[in-house]
Amino acid sequence: MKTKPHFAFLDEGSKKEIRRTILKAVxxxxxxxxxxxxxxxxxxxxxxGGLQITLSLIGKxxxxxxxxxGADESVNAVSIKKxxxxxxxxxxxxxxxxxxxxxxxxxxxxxxxxxxxxLVLQVPMPEPLRVYExxxxxxxxxxxxxEYSGAWLMLFEQIMKYGKTSTDADHPVYVNDRYVxxxxxxxxxxxxxxxxxxxxILLGAGREKKIYAIPPFTDVTSLAFEDYxxxxxxxxxxxxxxxxxxxxxLDELIDEHSGETIYQCNDTSYCMERLNSNQKEEVxxxxx
Amino acid sequence: xxxxxxxxxxxAIEASIKRLKYERLKGQDSIHVETILAxxxxxxxxxxxxxxxxxxxxxxxxxxxxxxSMEEAVFLLRAHRSTLPRLYYSQTMETENMFVERRISASxxxxxxxxxxxxxxxxxxxxxxxxxxxxxxxxxxxxxSEYEQxxxxxxxxxxxxxxxxxxxxxxxxxxxxxxxxxxxxPDDITKKSLxxxxxxxxxxxxxxxxxxxxxxxLGYASLRGYGQVHPxxxxxxxxxxxxxxxxxxxxxxxxxxxxxxxxxxLTEVESFVPVMKQNNRNKKELEFEIGYxxxxxxxxxxxxxxxxxxxxxxxxxxxxPTHDEEFVLLHIDSVESTGFISHLKLPHYVTxxxxxxxxxxxxxxxxxxxx
Numbered sequence: 001m002k003t004k005p006h007f008a009f010l011d012e013g014s015k016k017e018i019r020r021t022i023l024k025a026v027x028x029x030x031x032x033x034x035x036x037x038x039x040x041x042x043x044x045x046x047x048x049g050g051l052q053i054t055l056s057l058i059g060k061x062x063x064x065x066x067x068x069x070g071a072d073e074s075v076n077a078v079s080i081k082k083x084x085x086x087x088x089x090x091x092x093x094x095x096x097x098x099x100x101x102x103x104x105x106x107x108x109x110x111x112x113x114x115x116x117x118x119l120v121l122q123v124p125m126p127e128p129l130r131v132y133e134x135x136x137x138x139x140x141x142x143x144x145x146x147e148y149s150g151a152w153l154m155l156f157e158q159i160m161k162y163g164k165t166s167t168d169a170d171h172p173v174y175v176n177d178r179y180v181x182x183x184x185x186x187x188x189x190x191x192x193x194x195x196x197x198x199x200x201i202l203l204g205a206g207r208e209k210k211i212y213a214i215p216p217f218t219d220v221t222s223l224a225f226e227d228y229x230x231x232x233x234x235x236x237x238x239x240x241x242x243x244x245x246x247x248x249x250l251d252e253l254i255d256e257h258s259g260e261t262i263y264q265c266n267d268t269s270y271c272m273e274r275l276n277s278n279q280k281e282e283v284x285x286x287x288x
Numbered sequence: 289x290x291x292x293x294x295x296x297x298x299x300a301i302e303a304s305i306k307r308l309k310y311e312r313l314k315g316q317d318s319i320h321v322e323t324i325l326a327x328x329x330x331x332x333x334x335x336x337x338x339x340x341x342x343x344x345x346x347x348x349x350x351x352x353x354x355x356x357s358m359e360e361a362v363f364l365l366r367a368h369r370s371t372l373p374r375l376y377y378s379q380t381m382e383t384e385n386m387f388v389e390r391r392i393s394a395s396x397x398x399x400x401x402x403x404x405x406x407x408x409x410x411x412x413x414x415x416x417x418x419x420x421x422x423x424x425x426x427x428x429x430x431x432x433s434e435y436e437q438x439x440x441x442x443x444x445x446x447x448x449x450x451x452x453x454x455x456x457x458x459x460x461x462x463x464x465x466x467x468x469x470x471x472x473x474p475d476d477i478t479k480k481s482l483x484x485x486x487x488x489x490x491x492x493x494x495x496x497x498x499x500x501x502x503x504x505x506l507g508y509a510s511l512r513g514y515g516q517v518h519p520x521x522x523x524x525x526x527x528x529x530x531x532x533x534x535x536x537x538x539x540x541x542x543x544x545x546x547x548x549x550x551x552x553x554l555t556e557v558e559s560f561v562p563v564m565k566q567n568n569r570n571k572k573e574l575e576f577e578i579g580y581x582x583x584x585x586x587x588x589x590x591x592x593x594x595x596x597x598x599x600x601x602x603x604x605x606x607x608x609p610t611h612d613e614e615f616v617l618l619h620i621d622s623v624e625s626t627g628f629i630s631h632l633k634l635p636h637y638v639t640x641x642x643x644x645x646x647x648x649x650x651x652x653x654x655x656x657x658x659x
Contacts, residue, residue: 048627068634
């Protein structure tokens with residue numbers, strides 16, 4: 001008894017259903033559209049929402065890039081790539097610019113995305129209001145009534161307690177002046193990249209069964225007060241010890257020999273690209 | 289540096305998968321899917337129930353592949369389910385038509401049709417049987433032939449008897465409300481995600497595919513003190529039910545045109561719960577309500593626990609988590625809970641870096657204030 005896997009794993013009926021959900025999500029920027037999330041061959045919480053979007057959109061012509069917390073070679077990115085490739089045979093790339101479809105967990109690549117690309121973000125907790133309201137039934141009403149005082153109070157309380165907002169990743173955003181949305185746990189550093197993004201951004205939460213979207217050229221602002229403006233993670237006076245980049249999100253490492261703290265680009269393919277082009281320049285200058 | 293930034297992650301993963309295979313095979317022995325089917329009835333039933341896919345053979349295969357891990361086997365079968373097109377809905381099944389193998393009532397000693405104990409662990413002593421270590425195929429054959437002889441000698445009844453529902457008897461006495469038949473098509477939680485407040489059909493689907501342990505725990509919590517439901521088991525029945533689908537082309541077909549596509553083994557429970565109700569003369573009256581539990585295979589604990597939770601969720605006004613539909617229905621699915629718990633093993637370098645930045649920022653702010 002042997003069975004042949006279907007193209008892109010899911011049956012066509014399921015894919016259509018997911019694509020319809022995506023269309024609705026694009027039509028209502030920032031609104032979480034419920035969908036009947038399928039069980040995938042990877043675990044819930046490991047990117048099944050993103051994976052279902054990827055698999056229902058992917059065609060034979062597509063070029064796919066998968067990253068996990070900035071890295072192309074991270075265990076889960078590798079596992080997702082392997083699954084998509086074995087069921088579709090599409091080309092896989094690590095170069096951000098070459099990809100037509102990018103599935104990512106918790107990072108937006110450093111290379112600016114274009115209108116020809118779709119970014120799919122994996123979402124663990126799609127509900128930005130869940131922190132103060134446990135019930136789905138109620139948060140749905142709060143969104144419908146655009147009743148977001150809880151979200152503002154949350155930031156206000158942090159300022160009262162700590163003298164500044166203390167959010168980390170997943171800092172809530174306002175989409176198209178209508179919906180407060182969880183941008184998925186991308187660092188605050190990446191929030192501004194969502195604003196007026198050329199690329200379509202789709203966000204999928206498999207376990208929570210929600211899909212939402214930021215269509216190209218949509219206003220996305222991070223929640224903040226005028227006198228306590230939104231602040232990205234601070235990397236002033238720090239740079240990547242490999243490629244020297246200083247305007248990127250950095251991973252903090254400890255040098256095994258010296259015991260000192262050093263920094264490295266979190267976006268591994270970006271770092272690699274810079275290293276390669278630096279090398280070319282050096283080689284080029286020798287030749288000349 | 290951890291395992292994220294290291295080049296060669298692909299190779300490491302391949303090696304890990306290979307190692308997993310080695311662990312499965314290193315004992316230099318293997319089990320046939322057929323052997324699992326023949327010997328691990330309880331496990332096969334539980335996997336099918338939690339996976340909500342009735343296919344004993346594939347469940348046995350999943351158990352083999354998962355090396356007996358329940359959550360893994362359920363996961364495999366659920367993922368397989370996602371590749372299958374959904375073509376039909378079956379016709380409504382009437383459990384009165386069940387070919388009953390076991391049927392007991394804890395409410396009445398003398399139920400119409402009688403108590404039928406069937407096969408159960410309930411009356412065994414849980415002592416390890418060391419003789420099973422030496423069990424051989426010829427032992428089995430001998431025992432079986434003796435047993436068959438014994439059964440044949442004991443004058444089997446010729447005709448198949450019909451077991452009426454215990455609840456029908458009580459309905460006649462007016463102790464239960466008689467509800468009109470509800471023929472609205474059920475919502476399918478695998479085609480449309482659960483919305484709140486959930487319909488009863490959605491609730492029952494989530495409960496029946498819930499993780500056995502989770503459903504049992506919450507049912508137990510309700511019974512013990514974190515709920516207001518103290519049921520009596522009206523009836524537990526276990527047996528096979530035939531399934532029919534109607535021809536897809538015809539809108540309204542006759543019953544005779546339906547296709548028989550097989551049968552499923554089910555455990556069904558009806559629990560009786562006394563509740564105070566106001567009658568038309570505004571007086572309080574004691575009446576019974578039903579909690580309903582059903583699941584694939586023989587899994588009586590789960591079905592009873594489900595019947596408790598079904599009844600709990602009918603009374604959302606009670607101030608207990610077991611009466612809160614979002615609390616119960618969103619947290620009992622095996623694939624969802626095990627998946628999200630295990631995702632904590634994934635790298636969280638970016639999010640943690642972001643958190644560090646935030647904590648350091650707050651610390652600086654506090655120090656500034658103190659100086």
